[in-house]
Amino acid sequence: APDAMIATGGIAALPAVIAGAIQGTPVVVLEGNAVPGRMNRILARFSRVVAVSSDEAAVGLPAGRTVVTGLPIRREIYTASREEGQRAFGLDPSRRTVLIIGGSQGATRLNRAAEEAVARLASRGDLQVIHQVGGGWDGAGRAQTPAGPIAGIRYVRVPYLERIGAAYACADAVVSRCGANALAEITACGRPAILVPYPYAADDHQARNARRLVAAGGAVLVPDAQLTGEVLAGEIAALLDRPGRLETLGAAARSQGRPDAADRVVALVSRLAQATPQEVRG
Structure with a gap:
């Protein structure tokens, strides 16, 4: 035995x-x-x-x-360097980076809102986005939002994040659903987050997962029913443009990490x- x-x-x-x-x-x-x-x-x-x-x-x-x-999460999730992440995704070190995680199978509503948000933020030359769309996303948005430079913004779209630790390392903020693994990773890395709970999770556990981090001041909550490209773009801009906001949320998120x-x-x-x-x- x-x-x-x-x-x-x-x-x-x-x-x-x-x-x-x-x-x-x-x-x-x-x-x-x-x-x-x-x-x-x-x-x-x-x-x-x-x-x-x-x-x-x-x-x-x-x-x-x-x-x-x-x-428990893998050590490589929180030990990668910012420079390593920037090299892995071909990013500009002078820009701030938002990581959007759609999940391994994708999240249609989140993916659609992310693409619309990128289009609304297109004029920002200080911003770049890594968008993990998942294998379930059919690419319908590609004709509307091509990967690469869009006006001022830099947009990198990938089906999967094989080196997710590198993605977290170079991210200044994260947009994500609220599964247990995602929140364990986000808090271990000390990343500010915009959280969108999946509304059909058993016992509404994603909303409950998010509640503790939001209450600690480490994340902003956007209910799925309110998620649009306009709303997401506004929340991203608010994080980036308010002095000290990223640092305050990041420190609060790290305090909840294990x-x-x-x-x-x-x-x-x-x-x-x-x-x-x-x-x-x-």
Whole structure:
């Protein structure tokens, strides 16, 4: 039997977690969202500890079993240099950069608003945009908004961000949905953000994820129903043009980050593998 198990959710984890619990193997469940998912709530019943991203996530989970660790992310997400990012995307070091993340499958509403925002900001020679559109975007906007220089602005569009750490490193601000991984990355990198929660997420967990960062002063929230190119362009301009605004939001975002989350989880699992349940919970 293994010395310990880590489960990240999903129904496929259930048989293994139950088997581990029957054998007495310590199980750690990772929950990155502010609202624990249905399957993780079930897995938590068989776990010794649930590693959560915030105290809010502990609500609804077995009492006394949660530990705030943050959500582990890859080290390369937050260790790349600004110069490395600028080289990777062919950017101008003298301009400020906005990173727009549409997700691996794309987000039609967000992508459309981003393209419209770029068109509205076309005259800005101090701005460049990296737009990750995802594989699900059909490219309908390409005829309207070609990649490359558009009047003054520089626009770089890519399907995927294979080097997302480099993208964060050169970004002055980020526009994103509010999944657990995205927020863990944004805060670990200390980037100001414009957050657009996906409105159909289970238990509205994306809005709940965003709430803590917005309350801390590290992000601006734009509800999906209000998202248009005009609104997004206005929010981007407000971040860039108000003196000190980027720095203030970035510092607040960094204060919420846990780049050491992976180390915390490893330490927790190591301790579990050598301790009794009473020692861990006590």
